[in-house]
Amino acid sequence: xxxxxxxxxxxxxxxxxxxxxxxxxxxxxxxxxxxxxxxxxxxxxxxxxxxxxxxxxxxxxxxxxxxxxxxxxxxxxxxxxxxxxxxxxxxxxxxxxxxxxxxxxxxxxxxxxxxxxxxxxxxxxxxxxxxxxxxxxxxxxxxxxxxxxxxxxxxxxxxxxxxxxxxxxxxxxxxxxxxxxxxxxxxxxxxxxxxxxxxxxxxxxxxxxxxxxxxxxxxxxxxxxxxxxxxxxxxxxxxxxxxxxxxxxxxxxxxxxxxxxxxxxxxxxxxxxxxxxxxxxxxxxxxxxxxxxxxxxxxxxxxxxxxxxxxxxxxxxxxxxxxxxxxxxxxxxxxxxxxxxxxxxxxxxxxxxxxxxxxxxxxxxxxxxxxxxxxxxxxxxxxxxxxxxxxxxxxxxxxxxxxxxxxxxxxxxxxxxxxxxxxxxxxxxxxxxxxxxxxxxxxxxxxxxxxxxxxxxxxxxxxxxxxxxxxxxxxxxxxxxxxxxxxxxxxxxxxxxxxxxxxxxxxxxxxxxxxxxxxxxxxxxxxxxxxxxxxxxxxxxxxxxxxxxxxxxxxxxxxxxxxxxxxxxxxxxxxxxxxxxxxxxxxxxxxxxxxxxxxxxxxxxxxxxxx
Ligand code: GLC
Numbered sequence: 001x002x003x004x005x006x007x008x009x010x011x012x013x014x015x016x017x018x019x020x021x022x023x024x025x026x027x028x029x030x031x032x033x034x035x036x037x038x039x040x041x042x043x044x045x046x047x048x049x050x051x052x053x054x055x056x057x058x059x060x061x062x063x064x065x066x067x068x069x070x071x072x073x074x075x076x077x078x079x080x081x082x083x084x085x086x087x088x089x090x091x092x093x094x095x096x097x098x099x100x101x102x103x104x105x106x107x108x109x110x111x112x113x114x115x116x117x118x119x120x121x122x123x124x125x126x127x128x129x130x131x132x133x134x135x136x137x138x139x140x141x142x143x144x145x146x147x148x149x150x151x152x153x154x155x156x157x158x159x160x161x162x163x164x165x166x167x168x169x170x171x172x173x174x175x176x177x178x179x180x181x182x183x184x185x186x187x188x189x190x191x192x193x194x195x196x197x198x199x200x201x202x203x204x205x206x207x208x209x210x211x212x213x214x215x216x217x218x219x220x221x222x223x224x225x226x227x228x229x230x231x232x233x234x235x236x237x238x239x240x241x242x243x244x245x246x247x248x249x250x251x252x253x254x255x256x257x258x259x260x261x262x263x264x265x266x267x268x269x270x271x272x273x274x275x276x277x278x279x280x281x282x283x284x285x286x287x288x289x290x291x292x293x294x295x296x297x298x299x300x301x302x303x304x305x306x307x308x309x310x311x312x313x314x315x316x317x318x319x320x321x322x323x324x325x326x327x328x329x330x331x332x333x334x335x336x337x338x339x340x341x342x343x344x345x346x347x348x349x350x351x352x353x354x355x356x357x358x359x360x361x362x363x364x365x366x367x368x369x370x371x372x373x374x375x376x377x378x379x380x381x382x383x384x385x386x387x388x389x390x391x392x393x394x395x396x397x398x399x400x401x402x403x404x405x406x407x408x409x410x411x412x413x414x415x416x417x418x419x420x421x422x423x424x425x426x427x428x429x430x431x432x433x434x435x436x437x438x439x440x441x442x443x444x445x446x447x448x449x450x451x452x453x454x455x456x457x458x459x460x461x462x463x464x465x466x467x468x469x470x471x472x473x474x475x476x477x478x479x480x481x482x483x484x485x486x487x488x489x490x491x492x493x494x495x496x497x498x499x500x501x502x503x504x505x506x507x508x509x510x511x512x513x514x515x516x517x518x519x520x521x522x523x524x525x526x527x528x529x530x531x532x533x534x535x536x537x538x539x540x541x542x543x544x545x546x547x548x549x550x551x552x553x554x555x556x557x558x559x560x561x562x563x564x565x566x567x568x569x570x571x572x573x574x575x576x577x578x579x580x581x582x583x584x585x586x587x588x589x590x591x592x593x594x595x596x597x598x599x600x601x602x603x604x605x606x607x608x609x610x611x
Contacts, residue, residue, distance in 0.1 A: 004045050004047070007052075008044040008045065011044075011290060012037070012041075014290075015290060015291055018318070019284060019288070020033060026281075027235040029235050032239060035239060036239050039239070040242070040292050043246035043249075043292050044292040044293075047292070048252075050145065058295040059295070065322070065360065065465070066358075066360055066538065067536050067537070070150070071466055071467075071468070071529075072099065072101040072103060072152070072362070072467035073103070073467065073469075074103035074105060074152075074367060074368065074469055074470060075102060077104055077105065077131050078130070079498065079499045081500070083131050083136070084107070084127065084132035084137060084140045088140050088143050091143060091144065091147055093505065094149065098523055098526040099468065100147075101151075101152060101255065102149060102151060103467065104153050105117070105368060106154045107128055107137075108124060108127060108128065109121070109122040109123040109128050110128060110161055111161055111163045111226070112487065114226040115161075117491075119259060119260075120156075120159070120162075120224065122160075122163045123164065137252075141252025141253065142252055151254050152255035152257055153248065153253050153256065154259050155248065156259040157230070157260070158223075158227075158260040158261075158263045159221070159222070159228055159260075160228055161228075162225075162228055164228075166181075167181065167228050170183070171214065171215055172215075179234050180230060180231055181229065183217050183219055184209070190209040190220070193220075193268060194209070196270060197270075197271055201223060201224065202417075202420075203414060203415055204224070204490055204491060205223065205224045209221060210225035220266070222263055222272070232277070232281060238281065238284075245285065245289075249289070249293040249296050253296065254295065254296060255296070255323075256296060256298055257299045258282070258285070261278065261282060261302060262304060264281060265281070274311070279314070282298070282321065286298060297322040298321045300320070300321035300324050302324055303369070305374055306328050306348075306352075309328075323362055324360075324362070325362050326363045326364070326464060328374055328375070329361075331373060331375055332345040332348045332375060335373070335375055335394065337430070337451075337569060338397040338398065338405070340549075340569050341549050341550065341569075342551065342552045343379070343549060344380070349462070349541075349543050353542060361462070362464060362465050362466075363463075363466050364467045364468075365456070365469070370493055371422060371424070373420075373422065375390075391420060391421065395423055398430060399411070400435060404571065405432075406444060407425070408429045408434045409425025409430060410423075410478075410492040411424075411492065412424045412493060424493050424495045425478050426469070426477060426478055427472045428476060428518075431452040431455065432451065433445065433514070434478060437514070447571075449475070449514060449517050450600075450602050453525070453603075454603040456472075456522055456525060457565065457603045458552065458567045460526070460529045461554045461556065462541075462554075463537055466529070468522075473508075473519055474519055476500070479495060479497070479499070482494030482495060508520075528585050528605065532607065533561055534562065535556065539557060540556070540557045540558065541555070542554070542555045544564065544566075548570075548574055550569050551568050551569070551574050551598060552566070552569065562608040563605065563606065564582070564608070565603060565604070565605050566578075566596070567598075571601065573599050578593055578594065578596050580593050580606075581609050582609050583606065583609055584605065585606065586604075590609070
């Protein structure tokens with residue numbers, strides 16, 4: 001057996017030349033490169049025995065995450081269970097949900113009221129004190145590993161909090177630290193940037209720079225004014241951030257979500273998004289991970305149109321991220337909910353299904369962020385639909401005031417100038433459960449549950465890894481209490497970041513309750529997904545040609561087995577002709593070829609038994 005040191009050298013030798021080449025191309029600094037290698041060696045040797053073992057076994061089986069057995073859930077530690085120790089006590093619940101991958105939303109130290117939900121990190125090596133300690137993190141990850149649960153965390157690379165030590169020292173005028181950010185004495189250069197760089201938060205944090213009254217300088221802040229963009233032209237920033245990454249990896253993290261990755265390189269005269277240096281940095285990070293902690297997966301957060309997303313997978317020879325979010329599919333799904341027209345979604349799914357199978361997407365209905373209406377407006381334009389009017393319709397629909405809608409939710413960053421707005425709400429409220437429960441309308445409640453389950457069944461049928469948003473398994477509704485919290489009131493994303501309602505969760509055990517009906521149906525779907533091989537990432541997936549535009553058909557085939565899913569986005573029952581005899585995967589009953597009724601907002605999952 002080779003020692004940790006031999007293993008490190010062997011892994012390093014596989015990547016050394018390319019890593020050095022890219023590093024020198026970006027920084028032309030041999031001594032900083034030497035420091036990088038020496039330091040990552042210490043992280044490799046400091047990895048625990050258990051993590052080294054898992055690295056070795058995952059290295060042997062690099063497709064370990066591509067099957068049909070991973071199910072994720074994203075959760076806020078405080079909302080879910082108060083603290084890291086609390087989450088540890090709730091691992092049975094997580095297991096009971098069929099979940100074996102949890103994304104712990106940002107938990108590193110941050111300044112209350114200036115935290116952007118934890119995405120303004122004050123210290124990359126300290127857990128937010130009210131959530132626990134680094135030791136708690138290590139014991140939580142190891143308890144998760146004992147249960148076969150993978151742990152994901154955010155690595156916020158683009159910026160630090162203004163209260164991070166580097167920022168404080170920069171603010172005090174220490175040149176060494178100022179060079180880790182973008183500082184300007186006058187607005188001349190920022191003004192040039194503003195000509196080409198779009199705004200992330202046009203209403204809640206307009207512009208890309210912040211004036212610092214105390215030091216009489218501007219600093220670049222693409223997100224909130226207290227999130228200072230890091231300057232990756234400085235190799236010290238790159239090296240230190242890689243050390244932070246490895247430090248966290250050594251706490252037992254399995255999946256690192258690289259937050260806001262497209263933004264990390266800035267160049268005057270550009271949009272400062274997706275520049276080629278970003279890819280160089282991600283590629284270097286991937287190699288560093290493969291050298292030090294090959295059991296880790298990199299998940300890129302690229303909330304952009306499909307042409308911008310896919311390059312973050314890199315190439316077969318030079319991979320970058322292991323996984324990316326299927327963001328356009330998510331937005332197109334909600335577009336279909338509002339329009340009952342699957343055309344856009346079909347074309348989006350067909351495009352994703354045509355991509356190489358080694359590309360693994362994370363599929364989701366809702367997450368902690370808003371839904372941005374990033375749709376194929378070229379396609380809509382060909383049907384005479386304009387972008388602005390369509391976004392207006394979608395936002396009206398989901399607020400429940402257009403198009404026979406039962407949805408409830410709120411706008412996010414409504415920009416009066418462009419007319420643009422994004423949207424926030426929980427899955428259940430979007431599906432009409434909130435309105436139905438409030439009006440006590442049993443038929444509407446049934447319909448909302450059916451819709452919610454159908455959307456999950458469809459999401460599970462996409463290629464990749466499904467991720468649930470905590471609370472969705474029991475149909476948590478929008479939480480309007482953030483309106484009364486001055487630290488949150490401006491950010492409507494808090495509407496879907498409510499506390500986990502454990503009384504509601506307990507009702508998942510009580511037959512006939514809304515929670516039980518949702519929970520058990522989702523569990524059943526998870527079971528089907530896990531037991532049917534055609535759900536794996538390697539399966540061939542296709543969009544079926546169905547005449548009725550409100551019904552989506554997906555077929556997956558793998559090793560001679562074929563399953564087909566029919567999903568009805570309309571409020572009417574639909575009759576669809578199925579070409580083969582099969583067995584209904586939900587009821588277990590045999591079904592002949594021919595006409596099948598798909599109930600309003602319902603679905604059928606069929607496994608072909610003969611031609
Ligand atoms: C990511 C996060 C979002 C946050 C932003 C800034 O997009 O998902 O919640 O506001 O990064 O860090």
